[in-house]
Amino acid sequence: MPTIARARSVGERAEASAAKVPAQPPQRRRQRSGAAYVFLSPWLIGAALLTVGPMLASLYLSFTDYNLFDTPRWVGLRNFERMFTQDDRYWNSVWVTVKFALISVPLKLAVALGIALLLNKPRRGTAFYRSAFYAPSLLGASVSVALVWRSLFGSNGAVDHFLGIFGIHVGSLVDQPRYALLTVIALAVWQFGAPMVIFLAGLKQVPSELYEAAALDGAGPARRFFSVTLPMITPVLLFNLVLEIIQAFQSFTGAFVIGSGRGGPSDSALLYTLYLYQRGFNNFEMGYASAMAWVLLVVIAIITVLLFRSSRKWVFYAGEGTR
Amino acid sequence: MLVVAAFTLAGTLTACSSSSDDVSSDSKQTIRFVWWGNEDRAAATKKVVAMFEKEHPNIKVQTEFSGYPAYVQKLTTQIAGGAAPDLLQLDRPTFGEYQQKRQLADLTPYVGKSLKTEKIPASLLAGGKADGKQYAMPAGLTTELFVYDKDIFAKAGVSIPEDGWTWKQFAADMTKVHTKTGQAGTTDFGWAIDWFESWLHQNGKQLYTSDRKLGFTEGDLEQYWSMLASMRKQKAVTAAEDTTKMDGSAQNSALVAKQSSSEIAYDSSVTSYVSTYQGKLGYAPLPSDSKTESGMAALPPVYYGVAKTSSHKDAAALLLDFILNDPEAGKALGATRGTPPNSDVAKTVCSSAASADKEVCDFQAKVSDKLSPSDTWLWPSGSSAIKSDFQRIYDDVIFGKSSVSAGAAKVVENAKQSLGQ
Numbered sequence: 001m002p003t004i005a006r007a008r009s010v011g012e013r014a015e016a017s018a019a020k021v022p023a024q025p026p027q028r029r030r031q032r033s034g035a036a037y038v039f040l041s042p043w044l045i046g047a048a049l050l051t052v053g054p055m056l057a058s059l060y061l062s063f064t065d066y067n068l069f070d071t072p073r074w075v076g077l078r079n080f081e082r083m084f085t086q087d088d089r090y091w092n093s094v095w096v097t098v099k100f101a102l103i104s105v106p107l108k109l110a111v112a113l114g115i116a117l118l119l120n121k122p123r124r125g126t127a128f129y130r131s132a133f134y135a136p137s138l139l140g141a142s143v144s145v146a147l148v149w150r151s152l153f154g155s156n157g158a159v160d161h162f163l164g165i166f167g168i169h170v171g172s173l174v175d176q177p178r179y180a181l182l183t184v185i186a187l188a189v190w191q192f193g194a195p196m197v198i199f200l201a202g203l204k205q206v207p208s209e210l211y212e213a214a215a216l217d218g219a220g221p222a223r224r225f226f227s228v229t230l231p232m233i234t235p236v237l238l239f240n241l242v243l244e245i246i247q248a249f250q251s252f253t254g255a256f257v258i259g260s261g262r263g264g265p266s267d268s269a270l271l272y273t274l275y276l277y278q279r280g281f282n283n284f285e286m287g288y289a290s291a292m293a294w295v296l297l298v299v300i301a302i303i304t305v306l307l308f309r310s311s312r313k314w315v316f317y318a319g320e321g322t323r
Numbered sequence: 324m325l326v327v328a329a330f331t332l333a334g335t336l337t338a339c340s341s342s343s344d345d346v347s348s349d350s351k352q353t354i355r356f357v358w359w360g361n362e363d364r365a366a367a368t369k370k371v372v373a374m375f376e377k378e379h380p381n382i383k384v385q386t387e388f389s390g391y392p393a394y395v396q397k398l399t400t401q402i403a404g405g406a407a408p409d410l411l412q413l414d415r416p417t418f419g420e421y422q423q424k425r426q427l428a429d430l431t432p433y434v435g436k437s438l439k440t441e442k443i444p445a446s447l448l449a450g451g452k453a454d455g456k457q458y459a460m461p462a463g464l465t466t467e468l469f470v471y472d473k474d475i476f477a478k479a480g481v482s483i484p485e486d487g488w489t490w491k492q493f494a495a496d497m498t499k500v501h502t503k504t505g506q507a508g509t510t511d512f513g514w515a516i517d518w519f520e521s522w523l524h525q526n527g528k529q530l531y532t533s534d535r536k537l538g539f540t541e542g543d544l545e546q547y548w549s550m551l552a553s554m555r556k557q558k559a560v561t562a563a564e565d566t567t568k569m570d571g572s573a574q575n576s577a578l579v580a581k582q583s584s585s586e587i588a589y590d591s592s593v594t595s596y597v598s599t600y601q602g603k604l605g606y607a608p609l610p611s612d613s614k615t616e617s618g619m620a621a622l623p624p625v626y627y628g629v630a631k632t633s634s635h636k637d638a639a640a641l642l643l644d645f646i647l648n649d650p651e652a653g654k655a656l657g658a659t660r661g662t663p664p665n666s667d668v669a670k671t672v673c674s675s676a677a678s679a680d681k682e683v684c685d686f687q688a689k690v691s692d693k694l695s696p697s698d699t700w701l702w703p704s705g706s707s708a709i710k711s712d713f714q715r716i717y718d719d720v721i722f723g724k725s726s727v728s729a730g731a732a733k734v735v736e737n738a739k740q741s742l743g744q
Contacts (some may be wrong), residue, residue, distance in 0.1 A: 067424070068402075176564050260570065260575075261392060262711065262714070265563075266719050284420075
């Protein structure tokens with residue numbers, strides 16, 4: 001592990017120099033760390049007041065019945081019990097979210113990787129295409145794009161007209177339980193720009209001698225992709241996968257707007273966060289919504305841990321081969 | 324003229340009578356006034372606020388407005404956080420919600436003093452009453468109506484019976500419109516609990532009882548939705564995918580999208596129908612099997628309330644009075660919140676009204692003796708959850724995921740839970 005070994009030696013050197021520091025008067029050290037805290041303070045205050053505080057409050061609220069107006073009433077585990085055993089819509093939202101993640105994440109990563117491969121070769125106008133493909137990711141989370149999406153797939157929308165040319169009449173896709181989630185998935189996949197840029201960076205790191213060696217051995221483009229490119233970018237793939245799965249589980253805006261704020265007809269696109277929002281802000285059940293949020297946090301944490309565990313089997317870090 | 328005189332007289336009276344009244348003192352104060360709605364309502368309201376500020380130089384009014392969903396969410400959070408605005412716009416679910424969570428100021432002490440109500444019909448005032456006290460003021464008058472395309476109905480040979488449709492005739496005629504023109508007779512109206520409420524009133528029942536319990540049974544809803552199911556089978560009403568997007572706005576209306584030939588609506592939306600619909604529109608009362616109960620209400624489309632925590636209640640009441648009773652303010656507001664609640668102001672506005680406003684005035688004049696007072700139409704806390712639940716379960720029914728009877732049972736079960744029954 002040359003890189004890691006080097007990093008370690010740098011660290012050791014730093015430690016060694018730090019070990020010599022006691023020669024300085026201890027007071028000066030304290031002053032220095034004091035300055036560090038002063039510079040850190042905006043972040044620390046922000047983290048305490050805007051992240052840790054609300055999180056603890058929401059943890060407390062998840063054990064209460066709270067309607068925003070009356071004081072929260074302690075109910076113990078009843079919110080969780082109700083969620084797991086009595087709420088059909090909760091399980092429906094879990095199922096919709098899992099479906100959404102299972103379909104949208106692989107598709108999005110495949111598209112991102114495919115386009116990244118195309119853009120990796122030096123061609124005229126590459127810079128233009130890169131920004132053009134990245135643009136949707138910048139706009140993606142915005143309500144306006146979701147509105148455009150709704151009208152594209154809605155009744156008398158462009159998609160309906162286009163399919164009409166081939167004699168297929170589906171009507172409004174966003175207003176049918178069978179298709180509503182698919183349009184939300186399509187919107188998510190369309191925003192492939194961020195993973196694409198990361199894939200591009202990863203592709204640039206693949207040493208060209210590997211390709212030359214593979215070409216000499218008579219490997220065709222497909223073989224080169226599966227034997228050289230793919231293994232070499234697995235760290236980037238893992239990074240993208242973790243990021244996108246987390247994002248998929250927290251996805252909200254697209255489904256909210258496309259599903260007219262209700263999660264699509266007959267709850268067909270009712271993502272987890274959307275249901276959480278409805279419970280909290282439409283039904284004023286802040287305790288229940290907090291409980292849902294904490295379950296989501298725990299589930300995302302578990303999935304992330306599992307992904308990292310599994311990565312030992314399939315992620316290849318450059319330098320490992322020399323071990 | 325009389326109103327102006329009364330207003331100035333009352334104004335001077337309050338000005339010299341009470342020294343404790345902080346409005347009459349020179350101290351400057353700022354009040355916040357929030358509402359939801361589209362641009363034309365906002366422009367009209369801001370104009371009125373400017374007129375008010377000119378008349379009361381010591382009161383400054385900060386205004387905020389947004390779309391409905393954002394409004395409710397923001398307002399609820401603000402109230403919960405102790406930062407409620409002074410004067411706020413409410414609708415039936417939010418009025419019930421805030422009144423029962425004790426967030427609205429009792430306006431009764433102001434009534435007849437700085438807040439004049441003598442020209443506002445009692446039937447309308449009743450909608451803002453709860454527990455015998457006035458917690459909100461009606462911002463206008465609206466009622467239910469049936470909007471239809473005159474040309475399509477003429478082509479289909481369907482005309483509205485002199486004494487109104489019975490539901491049976493109505494269903495037959497809507498089917499006829501479909502068979503003659505190929506377009507659905509009317510927009511499926513099973514999604515909105517509002518229209519179900521009218522139907523219940525026609526049958527001597529109500530949505531919510533006066534003690535805030537559910538006023539209907541599973542059987543009632545099953546009967547109502549079954550009537551729609553048979554119309555759906557005949558294609559007399561719109562298809563499921565056209566029905567599911569309904570939200571009461573003209574933008575998503577199936578009638579405006581030419582997917583249906585008519586629609587049940589509130590007359591406060593006539594102005595937006597007229598500006599968006601391509602074709603000639605006619606207006607009729609709702610069908611009813613009863614000769615005496617039209618099921619139509621003299622409802623305020625929205626209310627105004629004053630927050631309980633407001634420290635400028637007197638100033639807020641003054642502004643409220645100005646909005647409701649000042650003839651110039653009424654003229655500026657027009658029918659942006661239904662026809663004006665003050666009958667004198669309404670008369671002036673209606674007499675000079677043009678196009679859509681005039682249609683609303685004429686329609687209301689025609690049906691005025693058929694309208695029921697709004698106190699029987701009060702929605703309790705929990706009703707906004709019930710309203711969205713009602714539409715969601717109706718989607719299950721029209722998309723065939725649930726039977727009519729199972730859906731009706733689910734609505735009743737969930738509603739009882741929302742009402743804490």
